[in-house]
Amino acid sequence: MLGYHPSNTSLIKLVPTQHFYQQLLEAVDFSFIRPFFEPFYSTIGRPSIDPLVFIKLLLVKHFENITSDRKLLELANLHLGIRSFLGYGLEHPLPWHSSLTRTRQRIPVSVFEACFTQVVGLCIQKGLVSGHTQVIDSAYIKANASMSRLKPKPSIWSSETIPTLGKRTAPRLTASVDRLQHIHRFQANIKKATPNKSGQLLSNLTHYSPTDPDARIAFKTGKSRQLAYMTSVSVDPSQHVITHIQAGSADRRDSRNLLPIVDSTQGRLNHFGVVMSNVVADAGYCSGENYEQLEARGLDGFIPPHGKYKDERSGFHYDIPSDSYTCSQGKRLGFDRLVVDKQDNAKKRYAAKASDCKNCPIGEQCKGKKASAKRLHHSYYKAQYERMEKRLSSRFGKRMMRIRSATVEPVLGSLINYYGLRQINTRRRESAAKVMYMAAIAYNLKKYLRFTPVE
Structure with a gap:
């Protein structure tokens, strides 16, 4: 019945x-x-x-x-x-x-991190982690906030920036005057090109989310802008185990995140007696400072230089012992001084003598009409860039780059599509980090369960 x-x-x-x-x-x-x-x-x-x-x-x-x-x-x-x-x-x-x-x-988030570290230790004990090579990459994770609720940042002297009891203050408008003028000109050009559209191009410099102030506006070419967090992972290529994961701001450059990721991953692996020796990442993590710091840590980096780096100057030969250039007319350009560009990149400036350029048959074509002498600039980290390019052009370097695309991208795709990271359902960065730690633990545990050690 x-x-x-x-x-x-x-x-x-x-x-x-x-x-x-x-x-x-x-x-x-x-x-x-x-x-x-x-x-x-x-x-x-x-x-x-x-x-x-x-x-x-x-x-x-x-x-x-x-x-x-x-x-x-x-x-x-x-x-x-x-x-x-x-x-x-x-x-x-x-x-x-x-x-x-x-x-x-x-x-606190430290408890979730401790649980993640313990699971990584289980994977190491079972033989899923080789440790010598770590592949690093990142992806945007949609935040629990709406673009339609964004508000403009108040100025420094606004009443909204004055703290009141029990109320969070809005983030201050800290962009420079030149940067704000550039944004306003850009907005005006957009409205002029598309007068029938009411939308506007929003920036992290001028707007914030009152729902989740830690979320940032993120965008990729061909995709709409969204409020998101940045998840960065370090993956061991042996069995694709995640050895580190962290939540970061979506408006922060990948190159700024590399060293904290490397230090956290290396510390976690060293805790279990595993030695790390190679770091593999894409060109987004490139910077001369990163190259130098990886070498200082005794690590071999495999990170391609970005497109703005020039290894040669047409018509000029660089001499390493004397740290100087020689032009096609045989004149010397010695080291002049260090300069810093608008992006805060350190560069070395080389200058020829005005007397050498004055009577040069191609002087005006080479130095221009107004300059009195030819000047050249190259990165302060030129030696590190050259060592990196030599390493990448080797047979082992090419193999490392193939490993990168076959290792970390499928892991990030799995976390987003199959492990609940398509959107963060909490607010604030610490809460987002807790969600990411748990997703990485779940991913590693499934790897742990399905792995059969070779006898």
């Missing part, structure tokens, strides 16, 4: 042993979680969510590619395998989604 019939059966009998969550329970001992959470749990008062249940729920969220806490608890209530994974019987009610959200807000 149809109807309600009480049952004494257990979930162990209902869930097959070969089910993913059952295999994960058998393969991984999650007891390492409790010591990380212990300082933040009180022994008195109303009991909170068990740390193991909390972390397992967040893992399920990324395993099932869910971005909403409500949807997560709806699925967990109906899914026998998830209930068994959490340790809840059929008769036990699961936590409320609001409790899950509050616990995530209360626990």
